[in-house]
Every structure is written in C-alpha cells, then in structure tokens.
Amino acid sequence: MDHLDKLEAQSVYILREAYREFKSLCMLWSIGKDSTVMLWLARKAFFGHVPIPLVHIDTHYKIPEMIAYRDRFALEWNLNMIYGQNSEALAEKLTFPDGNTDRITCCKYLKSEALKHTLSGEWPRYRMDHEQRRYLVDDGREPYTGVIVGVRADEEGSRSKERYFSPRDKDNVWDVGDQPPEFWNQFKTDFAPGTHVRIHPLLDWTEQNIWEYIEREKIPVVSLYFNQGEGIRYRSLGCYPCTNPVLSDARTVPEIIDELKSGKFSNIAERSGRAQDSEDGGLETLRRDGYM
C-alpha cells in the first residue's frame, strides 16, 4: 500500500465507523476539493453508494459555478442533498458585502449560525427532489447527532488538535482542553443526549495528498481551482467577496501538485487567500463558535 492507499483506508474505516454508530448522521459538503474528496471516499466506503445525507450551507455569496457543480453531482451521483441558509440575515442584509457587518460577523451569521440551526433542524432544510430535479423544503427536522466534516490537520493551528471523533456540546462548543482520548482505532462513538459528535475522516491528509488523490481517482472538481488562461486560480474556495484567487499558471491537477511540491506555493499557507482569517482571532474564533 502506498501513502494514498493508507490514507484512503483510514478515512474509509472512519466513515464506516460513523455510519455504524450514528443513527442521525450527515456529511458537510462545501463543494471545495477536500469535502469533495471526502464524498468520494464515502462512495469508496459504501461501494458506490452514499447512504448519508450531504449538507451544504448556502451563503448566497458562493461563486455561482460552485452551486452549479453541487447540483450537477447531486443528481448524477444520486445524492441525498440538503442545503440550509440564514434567511433572516440575508433578508435584513446583515452581511459584509452589504456593508453592514465586518467579515467575521458575516461568516458567523451566514455560515456558523446557518449551520448550527440547519443541523439542529430548527431552520428549514431544503432537499433535492430527484424526480422534480429541484429543492423542496424537507419534512425531516431531526437533529443530526453525527456530523462528518472534511477538515485537515495541516490547514492551520487549531485544526491540528482535532480528534477523528470530536464531541461538541449542545451549544456547539469545542472544549479543546478536555477532549476524549482516541486509542488505536477506537473512537468516541458514545455520546450523551443533547451533545453531538463531529467526525473528521480527512484529518491526516495534506493539501498535496488531496490533489494526488484527485489525480489518481480522476475526481471531478470545480474548474475554479485551475488557471483558465488568465494566470489566476483559486487555491481555497469560499464566498466571492472574501476569497481571492492566487497568481498561478497551473491548468491541470499534475501542475497543481508540482506547484505545491516544489513550486511557488511550497511554503505559503493554503488559506492565505481567505480574508476572514486575518481579522482578529480569525479562524480560531470562528471555529470555537461552530465554524468548520
């Protein structure tokens, strides 16, 4: 087994463990490369099927290509696709692009809050109806007690401390100082009422591993990751007002891998194009509040 085989085997094991132990389980799909690899790993784990609902938080500021891509594969791969949103904040224009909040607060409203209430079932969930090929308000309001998230330990400091199975209390709080132990391949799969567990199958993957795996498996990813001739591409995807492309000539997956291994990005942080990270507290403050 090479290193990708080992990473794949561990992620598949984690996904199956989650599926076995959590009755109300979902997987967050941001449409980005990491969670798309995670979705692919679910197809590996369940032999071509994805028996877990996929949840996407729609901020309405996502780059339009991302939404088109989401819906295309939701239909093509027969996914149980759900999205949620903060309708109130959007209606009242409590956003950064509207000039009414700073970036961090905007993230908190459109992502953290929307996510929290979509997971709990308090706010409407919109589910893809495969016959009508459009989203309908879902009847299911059961809170998800297991949430699969595609974070990687190498992304930044706080994520390097995550467990594969990481409990959150009812307010989504992550007590980083008092995490459950994980011995060998036994994880925290028992949880008290009112709490939920986040599951991180990609924890050991690096950005480079992700691209190597995309290349090996020929996983379709959003074209925004590639230079389309203008000498720019996105390295990390988010909302368009806060995500900047990087200067890069990479047009293909192998070119991206080369760029990461030895080229211009070998020593530059992946999320350097994400503006919210550089505001006070940044990602860590957001994550404490439930941001993924």
Added chain:
Amino acid sequence: MNGRAQMNIVIVGHVDHGKSTVIGRLLADTGSLPQGKLEAVRESCRRNSKPFEYAFLLDALKDEQAQGITIDMARCFFKTAARDYIIIDAPGHIEFLKNMITGASRAESALLVIDADEGIKENSKRHGQMVAMLGVKQVTVLANKMDLVGFSQDVFEKLKADYTAFLEAINVTPVSFIPISAREGDNIASHSERMEWYKGATVLEQLDQFVSEKELHEKPFRFPVQDIYKFTRSNDDRRIVAGTVAAGRVRVGDEVLFLPSGKKSVVQSVESFNTEQKNVASAGESTGFTLATQIYVRPGELMVKPGESQPEVGSRFRVNIFWVGRAPMLRNKSYKLKIGSARATVKLAEICNTLDASDLTSSKSKQQIDCRDVGECILETTRPIAFDTTAVSEATGRFVIVDNFEIAGGGVVVENLSVGETLLQQHIRDRESNWEAGFVRAEQRASVNRHKAKFIVFTGAKGTGKRAVAKALEQGLFQNGMNAYYLGVANIDRGLDADLGSHSDSAGERLRRIGELARILTDAGLIFITTIDDADDYDIETLKLLNEPNDILVVNMGESSFSRYQPDLQLADGGVVADAVTLVAAFLKAKEIIIDYQI
C-alpha cells in the same frame, strides 16, 4: 506521483522538559515551516514582550499559550531526505495523560525527552511505561537542556544509566540516548561541537534510522467485521461484509470462519469502488467481501481462515490496563468494551495488581483502579467475544473501555481465562445457595396444577408471528385449566426495565432481568411464556442459567439465528397460528409437562 514513505512519531516526556522546543527545532531546521510562520511568531513575541522560543511555533491556540503548556496533541508535518514525518506532540502535564496516550497510540516510534538538569521525573517514567504498553517498539531518549549542565558527559551517562535501569524493569530496550540542547540546536540536525564526546546519531539521523513497522501481511488473517451492507433501495443486491483487514490476507475462494458464532462460508468476491477487479485483500486495506452462502453474520464478529492459527474465544481474560477516566474503575459495574469491531458489556472481575508508574511500586490490595493507574486485572464480558492475546496479534488484542459515554481506559489482552467460573455462574451459585423456599414443594404444585412449571421462549426473527403463537398458546393452556402466563417484552421495557432507558448497551441487563423473572415465575409453578427477537446461543444459554434449577424450553420460528444451540422445537414461520399451537401443545404433552390438551 509521490510515493514517499511516511512515519508517525510521538514526542513524550515530563512537563517543561522541552518537547515542543524539540519539535519547533526539527521544523525550523528541516525548512518545514510555512513561509512567514517563524517571523509571525517572532513578531507576536515582540508585541507581547516575550523572548522568542521555538516552542511557541506549536502553541497554536490562545488558551494554550496563556497556560504555557501543551494541552492536546498537535500534529505537524516535516520531511527529511528519507521520508515524511508526522510528529505528534504529546502533552507532558499530568492532567493530560489521555491526550498523551492518544498521540502515542498512533506512533510507530517515540522520542522521550528528559531534562538533563532536572533529571528523571514522574512522567518520564509514566510515559515510558505507557509508550511500551501502547505497543510503540522504538524509543529513543533525548537528554535535553545539556547547555544547562555544561554539556557534561558525566551527567548524560548518569541519566542514561538510571533511565536504562528503569526501562529494563518494564522490559523496554531503548534504541538510543542522545544528548541535545533543543534551544541551542545541538545534535538536532547537526553534530554538536560542544559535545564531541558523543559519537552517536543526531536526532534527525536517528529518526531516519527507525524502521517502519513490520509487514502484517504474513500474519494469520484477521478481519473484524465492521458492518454488513445491502443497499437494496439503490438497486444493489450485493450483501457485503465490510471492514478493515487487521492482519494477513484472504483470496477469493478461501474458506472463512466467523467467530464467536462459528459460522463458515467461502469468499465469493472482493468488493471495491472505482478500482480494477480485486481477488485478494491484505492487511491495512478497508474492503468488503461477498460470501458464497447466505449466512447470518453480525457486525463485531471476527472473520478468520480456518486453516490458520485461530484467535481466542472467551468471556474471561487477563489484561494489562491503564485508566484515564474521571471516575475510578469499580468491580461489578457494567462497562462497554470495544475490541476490534466487537462491543460487549464487561465487568472488572478481579484486580491482580496495580502499579504506580512513577515509582513502580505495586499494590495487590486495591479494590478499584484509579485515574492514571496501570494495572493487571481480569475482565469478564457478558457474552463470549473473539480476540487475540497481544503477543499473537496486536490489532485484535487491544481494547478500550467506555464509561458514561467516554473512553475511560484501554489495554491489551494477556491471557484467555475462559475455563474459570464466570461471574454469572458465581451469581447463580450464590443465589441458589441462599434461596429461601416456602413450605410448598415444586412436586406438590405440579400435582395440584396438573402440569409442571416451564419457561417457554419463542425465538426467531422479527415478523415470524411468534408473538401471535405465544399468546394463543397462553390462551389454549388457560382454557385447559392450566396456569400459563404470557409476558410481552415491551411491557418489561416500560416497567421493570424503565430505568435502563433505550440504550443498546443495557441488552445484557434486560436479559438478566427476564431470566430472574423466569426463575421466580417458574418457581411459582407457572408455565411462563415470552418471546425474544433474534436470540443467539449466548442469549439462550444465559436465560437457561438464570432460570436454574428450573427448566427452559425454546421454540424457534423460521430461520434459526443459532449457530450451535438446538432449539427444542422448530416451527415454520407464516403458518396458521392454531396449527402451531397444536404442535407446541403436543410437544409439551410428549415431554410430560402437561397431561392433556383439548383444542
């Protein structure tokens, strides 16, 4: 494509002995830091008027920096010419022992840091012992802060002698000792000019010399069954036995055995998604199989090859255990055991000895296992499980114990002790020897009732109609003047078992209560009738034992989920209820439990 080898290493040691500094140095000296990281940390130190330290590179979280100790394990990545490394920085503070164990359990090799100036401390020893128990085979000891002791060879040799003696006592042989100064960079990436008396490897050289874990492919095949999949709704009829191969390999056409059920079949296919057709699965692979015959297998069983060395099957075993739970581990309290893919209810049956890891004093008199204790004890599961002793197969010989939703302890199985008397047998012996009987004897009751007492259990899958037959039997016997009583298990859930909640872990306790109830009701001379879904061998053996000295009679409807147990009576499912009742009544008559039965 990059197929570089990767190794997990863990860095352990007492608080403030310099683990984070060692890692910071390794990252900086191998050029593995992201651009700007070093500058950012230096800038942050300047802003906060603190002297820069390499340790700050790792202290990514705010509250951690505030406390000045590593709270959790942080992972970081660096590479040498030889391979890629994931360093797991395990916290040294005693409060965070469980985090240290989490880190160490994933490592193939360990660096144990000891402050040469401060000397061997409690956690230097405790961590040494934990690392050994967790199965980390390669340990190198770093004598850090040599700059504080004037780079003295004498200090280094003394520390080496003392700590080697400690490690020998717990059967650990370190790979090497290296004198370093992480802060100054001595013997990290390059040989120190200030310790020319040291001729061994630098830390980086030593890391590259560690060997990757021996291939598990050649060991006997072990496949803990994680789950059974059938995605019928997506038009997929494959019934796939899924899991990760813990050791060995298996091919299409190989005969396989499932333990503890004892069922056998043959591998028909190796299943996968988006790969070439596979015919073999080897250690480390997360895979799935279809079988040539339809057999009823549950998640948690261990799939093996009958021709190879067999795992143990039993419910009583001696283990080495460490405990990190807030509450101590108590005797006769029910816990959840997770070993391989199996989960079982487990009790602490005996404590052989506990060890205080800091001074290695052992105690044979303790009545409980406290937080941070290491001990040898005997555990007993309510039903037999398949496992290996850790000497035979580590992956299937390691377990964790869950207490109140949390993993509270872990350990390795040392010996199968299943021949001894079980806790349940002890309980029955104790109960029966103290049973206070009234003046009415069982024969007298039978004579007056004109039937014997009996505990009748209907088993089979859900929907086989066993409840309808059980109720009709009660009615028929009653109309024939007999004392028969049917109890629906749902009534017990809402009554006698109301305190157990809906948690599946309490299945063993539910069963025990039914058995105890049967003991009382059969003692009262009743024909006591109930139903149990999908009962297996151990369910029935447990009920039989609990009902002793009275008798049990098992009627199975439809396909049997037993592997060895022979039900007293086998009925087809979906038949006419009255016909089934007639068959049961005729059987009772043949067994002289009842004298006569009129339809």
